[in-house]
Amino acid sequence: MTSLEKVARPRPADATELRIWNLAATVVDPEVPVVTIEDLGVLRRVELTEDGGVVVELTPTYSGCPAIDAMRDDVVSVLAEAGYPDVRVDVVLAPAWTTDWISQSGRDKLKAYGIAPPAPRRTDGKVSLGLGVQCPRCGSLHTRQSSRFGSTSCKALFICQRCQEPFDYFKEH
Amino acid sequence: MSHTSNRTISDAVTAETIATSGSIAPEAVARYAIGLGDDALILAQRLGEWIAHAPELEEDVALGNIALDQLGHARSFLSYASSAWEKTEDDLAYFRDESEFRNRQLFEQPNGDFAQTIARQLVASLYFQALYNALCQSTDQTLAAIAAKAIKEVDYHVDHSVQWLMRLGLGTEFSRERMQHGLNSVWAFVAELFSNDPLTANLEGIAVDPQTLQEEFDRLVKKAIAEAGLTVPTVPAARGGGRAGIHTEFLGPLLAEMQVLARAHPGATW
Numbered sequence: 001m002t003s004l005e006k007v008a009r010p011r012p013a014d015a016t017e018l019r020i021w022n023l024a025a026t027v028v029d030p031e032v033p034v035v036t037i038e039d040l041g042v043l044r045r046v047e048l049t050e051d052g053g054v055v056v057e058l059t060p061t062y063s064g065c066p067a068i069d070a071m072r073d074d075v076v077s078v079l080a081e082a083g084y085p086d087v088r089v090d091v092v093l094a095p096a097w098t099t100d101w102i103s104q105s106g107r108d109k110l111k112a113y114g115i116a117p118p119a120p121r122r123t124d125g126k127v128s129l130g131l132g133v134q135c136p137r138c139g140s141l142h143t144r145q146s147s148r149f150g151s152t153s154c155k156a157l158f159i160c161q162r163c164q165e166p167f168d169y170f171k172e173h
Numbered sequence: 174m175s176h177t178s179n180r181t182i183s184d185a186v187t188a189e190t191i192a193t194s195g196s197i198a199p200e201a202v203a204r205y206a207i208g209l210g211d212d213a214l215i216l217a218q219r220l221g222e223w224i225a226h227a228p229e230l231e232e233d234v235a236l237g238n239i240a241l242d243q244l245g246h247a248r249s250f251l252s253y254a255s256s257a258w259e260k261t262e263d264d265l266a267y268f269r270d271e272s273e274f275r276n277r278q279l280f281e282q283p284n285g286d287f288a289q290t291i292a293r294q295l296v297a298s299l300y301f302q303a304l305y306n307a308l309c310q311s312t313d314q315t316l317a318a319i320a321a322k323a324i325k326e327v328d329y330h331v332d333h334s335v336q337w338l339m340r341l342g343l344g345t346e347f348s349r350e351r352m353q354h355g356l357n358s359v360w361a362f363v364a365e366l367f368s369n370d371p372l373t374a375n376l377e378g379i380a381v382d383p384q385t386l387q388e389e390f391d392r393l394v395k396k397a398i399a400e401a402g403l404t405v406p407t408v409p410a411a412r413g414g415g416r417a418g419i420h421t422e423f424l425g426p427l428l429a430e431m432q433v434l435a436r437a438h439p440g441a442t443w
Contacts, residue, residue: 093315094318147231149235
């Protein structure tokens with residue numbers, strides 16, 4: 001397991017906590033219902049408290065993302081159904097979420113759903129290199145951005161110059 | 174961000190549920206956070222007025238997204254601030270009156286035409302970028318975490334405003350005139366952003382002294398305006414005083430619209 005993977009998906013070592021983690025990990029993003037909160041790296045921590053309660057930590061993708069409220073409710077429901085009625089979900093801000101935490105399977109699922117997965121982030125390197133955004137339908141790299149902002153905070157709008165289809169791009173963040 | 178990457182998960186701080194997790198803002202920090210939260214909240218409310226009125230659909234979406242980011246920053250700052258008095262973010266947003274708001278006057282100015290909004294966005298986004306870059310280093314963990322999250326979003330807002338500045342400044346003679354007029358109309362409110370803020374005086378290492386942000390802001394804004402073929406306006410500064418609760422006549426009606434539902438139906442949820 002790479003160090004990035006450890007930061008993106010800090011699965012607990014304890015067997016019971018891991019079981020709870022795996023239950024919480026089935027919750028999907030309400031806006032993109034093919035990727036789970038574990039795929040996204042939004043699920044941050046699961047802890048079983050001494051009195052039998054559960055504390056789950058989630059991190060928002062963007063500061064104002066309203067999906068976090070739905071995810072919070074869904075985690076509580078999933079765990080209640082599995083026999084954990086006493087669940088508190090905390091929202092944590094640090095370390096700040098990045099698209100680099102999205103798993104490979106999450107990226108594959110985004111693409112199959114018609115959303116181009118994010119490129120690696122802009123870094124402080126000497127050369128800023130745009131690698132092009134690939135059309136999720138025809139695979140062409142001949143695409144252009146039509147709007148930096150899309151239907152949700154995390155997406156931009158692109159148009160494929162080859163197949164002429166518009167598509168969402170999960171923008172690097 | 175390099176300054177957050179070496180933090181471990183166990184250092185994670187909780188902002189939205191801060192009241193229950195025991196991380197209570199000291200009162201002086203809370204008063205500082207209210208100013209930052211109010212700046213973001215009032216700008217979010219103003220930008221929201223563009224939805225369904227922007228020049229094109231993409232701009233409805235863009236300005237709506239930027240407003241949503243600002244609202245997120247406001248919620249984080251006001252949630253943290255409210256913990257000092259066992260209140261909630263909603264208490265602060267909906268049940269304070271005009272003179273209790275601490276936002277700087279730039280953010281409450283009317284949208285004007287699209288170029289005026291872009292001019293305000295140019296100033297606001299470059300100011301927030303400088304502020305949050307500095308605030309990431311705060312010794313207050315919650316303020317640093319909110320800033321580290323916000324700065325990534327503000328980078329997109331800077332791109333958005335600079336691209337429009339170029340497009341309008343280098344477009345037609347008409348668009349150039351309107352863009353210059355937009356800059357002229359907001360410039361009186363720029364000086365206040367960098368004026369001394371008494372609330373930061375006793376918070377060394379925690380708060381950012383706004384006077385330290387001006388040099389970087391001036392450098393970037395002058396460069397952008399010059400590249401767009403426009404002129405940095407020279408107009409007298411407005412009298413300021415937003416951080417002391419002194420506002421222009423435009424804040425009252427904005428608050429009336431923002432607060433009416435919560436005041437008509439206190440405690441209502443959906």
